Amino acid sequence: MEHRPGPSLSLRKKLEYLMVIRVLMVTLLLGSAIIVNINDVDSFADPSYLAIATLIIATYVATIIYAVLVPRLQSLVSLTYVQLIGDVALSAGLIILTGGSKSIFSFLLYLTIINAAIVLGQSGAFIIATLSCLVLVGILLQGLGFWGIATGELGLPKHIAPATIYNPVVHIFACYLVSFLAGHLAWRLEEQGTELERRKLDIAELQALTHNILSSISEGVLTLDNKRRILFLNHGGERLLQRVSDEIYGLEVRGCLPELAGAVEELTDEASRRSEWSGWIQRPLDEEVRYLSVSHSQLYNVEDKPYGHIFILKDLTEVHSMEQRMRRQERLAAVGQLAAGIAHEIRNPLASISGSIEMLQAVSQVDEDEQRLMTIVIREVERLNSLIENFLDYSKPSRRDPAQVVIFEVVRETTELFGRDTALVGDIQLDADIEAARACVVMGDSEALRQVFWNLLRNAAQAIEAGEGRIEVRAETFRGVRLRDRSWERLADQGGEHNALRLTVSDTGKGIPGELLEQIFEPFFTTKSKGTGLGLATINRIIEDHDGFIGVTSEVGEGSLFEVVLPFERDPRLTEGASGAGSAASIHVDTVDVVAPAVEVSEQLVSWK
Template sequence: MLAVEKKRGHVHPFGPSPIIQTQPGLRENALWFMFLRALVTTLLLAITLFLQIKETTVISPQDLLPVYSLLGFTYFITIFFAAILPRIQKTTLFIGSQIVYDILFVTALIYITGTQDAIFTFLYLFIIGFASIVYQRTGALYTAILASLCFSTLLILDPIESSEKHLMTLFFNNVAFFLVALLSGYLAQQFRDYRTRLTHEQESVKELEDLNKIIVSNIASGIVTTDVNNHIIYWNQAAEKITGLKFKDIYKKPLFNIFPDLKKHWIKKADSKKHVSGLRQKFVYVTTKKEELLLGFASSSLQDANQEKVGTILIFEDLTKMIEMEQNMHRSEKLAAVGKLAAGIAHEIRNPLASMSGSIEMLSHELEVSPENKKLMNIILKETDRLNKLVNEFLDYVRPEDQKMKECNVYEILEDTLTAMSMQKNKNPKIKINFEPDQKDLKILGNKEKLKQVFWNLLINATQAIEDGGTVTVRTHTTTQDLKIDISDTGCGILEDDIPKIFDPFFTTKSKGTGLGLSVVHKIIEAHHGRITVFSTPEKGTTFSINLPIKGLTPVGGDYGRH
């Protein structure tokens, strides 16, 4: 009696043993089974024809017609079932019916050809083996029982065979049926367990791969993988966000085409058998939006199982804001210390200077002095004015800003400042100044006089950097959020070690500088909620970039970098 298993409304024909194949897998097995049946039928047909031609006694002439009829009917059944297989819903029952038909087919073939030799008994074994693949051990045993019943019935009903031969044939064949059923069922069970474990392991590997992809894709740092020729083969989402470049656009492109400034920090000739690790550098990257970023990189070799280098993996992050915060904190600490001395210094120095200056002027007018003494008095007055100017700059720097912001046109401020520069008496004819605005309507909220002071100081610095001749270029670029002003020169540039200090008070590389000009510039830009950045290449020039908000952005302070 067949056990019944309710699964999705289907009746399991071979007991509760679970079937691991899916519907597509079962259909594929059924097709293979019918293909093998057609192949065996064709082979049997060829053997029958050969025996008929040779006129052997293996198959008697009167048995040929039944054999041909059986083979032809089997062909028809196979083609018919193969045609309707795609429409079959209960594939498990369908395969069971095919197994039953094949058992009856082999039984009929043995009956027609005679039970004396039963040369086709081995076909039962193939059917039992296939049943174990689909239905596991339980199905193989049911198939063995059906084969045993059919074959035993043939022998029992055969009046020709002796009882002793009946017993021997029955015994050995039935033992073979059940041994094959047990063995094939065991192997099928082992295969099923192996495939289940393999499936679970594949699922685990897939989950780990998915988790790895999620982590790599969502990590805040940019990750780049290159091959041995430094061509990019992987680029995560953070890298796309930082650089503004899509992976599809830079795939297989040379790394140094994307990060030109990285090349000078790179180990050009790394032995493929050596692990290059701990390479940490900072360099400037210009985004597609023309924004300069300071990126920090760490790289290491990508090695295969044989410890051979197959590429390089790089992790980078945007350090611009972090460096900015560090510099602002450092500057604030200095300002706090300087501010405590500001009021005392101002009163202690300005009052004596005023007295000295006034006294010298009175003496120069009331006394008749020699030309040499007159020259000395002028030197005293000039140096007094210089000291007074230094004190005023210092007070401008440390005094809290109380600027009145009004709508002003930066184009007009730049034009006025450049006109004033060109009208200077000591103008250097070897210096060329270019003004390249993107438009004339450059309106923002700001303090006109303070902004003019910023541009004047930066232009003075630029012209002083190219005293032997060169070009100063002023460019503007407007976006929906801010206005960018670049003031560039073709001078000697700034040393890399000096760049982080240039906005610090009293830092100067000039013999007669006060060291407060750029500090005041930085403070004014900061008060306008803007940002000033500097990028410089020694012997090539320097660019100061000012970003001023059009719609009142949050102040972001200063930034430093180097090309």
């Protein structure tokens, strides 16, 4: 007969179940025998009762021996057959002791066959069924008197009851029928178990594949249930939001991701019916502000019912900066065309007006009021002419051939010269430490770079109210890479050469409101009552021409910090002769006691460290 294995459980585990079932059965038999004869003490001395008790005790002992051998044997098939044969022997003994073919314990043979089918499959069930049938044949022969067990004589009885033959024969056919059905069911159970395990494996692999796909997506993927509790956050979302998925699993988004709470509420609000949101968020660890785009989709379960929400998080900080820069460039192009068209049309009349007024002042006899009015006209003409000059400088900056610029000297001289301008500096403390820039050489225009740092220092001084505060100039170098939005990203040093110079000018002034930070580099935008709005725009253009980047951070009431990042090359020769007062890189200008004119500064006002 074809061997059909049993269920997918291991044979060792099946034997453990078999031993438990055996102990429960014999315990039930022993307990029922004691309960039935509890009121008849003399029955405990009956040989049949003693024989049954002996069988049960022997079964206990055998089961203990089996339990000791199971964990120690490598091959358990032989031990399995030994146990099943022992169960058949136990069943045969009980049947013989309790009436033979009329015994109520014949069902124990069926139970043993079923156990064989479960443990060994259909082939094992057939073998145990055959052994059970031999037991039944022996019981039949006993009933017919062949064994002469009672009288010691061999022969057939004269009168044979039909039940004596009918019951064993029925049990024999039933044993084989049970073995076939139990074996077939065990085989089907094995197939179903194998198929279930395969499907579980397929589902696990599909879940792992889905998880790996979602985790590998560069954009952030965030899923919430209907109560806005976090179900999943992929690696891209962890990097973007600076969170660990396992630490926030099951928490409400408002409590663990407050920077996204507003976006989530807006997108999941049924009244709004929006599918996308974009805006600025501040990350918790580095406190960096990033521009995010969040798209929303409904999450459904297997019954196609709403189960939660899916959010795709995209970091569009660079793209947003590029768009802002492109819009700025478009406005610049329009400004350049406008400048070329109107510059001469405005400057020529201004020159005529100024010349005419000067002639009138020279040849005419004018009183004091008329002289004052003419002076006003000339001053305003000069102011308009200066505005046009700034406008032209911004729209069409000078294009000089790039040359090596020792940026350390440019910043040092500009800072020193600025410190001597008492009209601008007043009581402001100016502190500069630019030693890190000593050996840095930048390819560009030295005069344009002087204009950059002069304007930054002047703006810092003008931002300090009451003329009392502090301006700091600092320099540092780092290893970085330039991004698409022209900004620079720091890289791990790892022994690499530094290639970017960062110069900062910070003040303790009134600061710039956050809503104005994106506009301060645009042309004609100013917060000053008499400003032209071209200073920072011109600075931005100059820095871009030098392949650099300029940025600003500010807090109202605390002050502002402007940073300029420029690519550079290191010239070791510039570090030679660095000692001495005339080549120091740190200056401190104390203008509290300034009494000299702007062109004469006491040696006590500038101290070199």
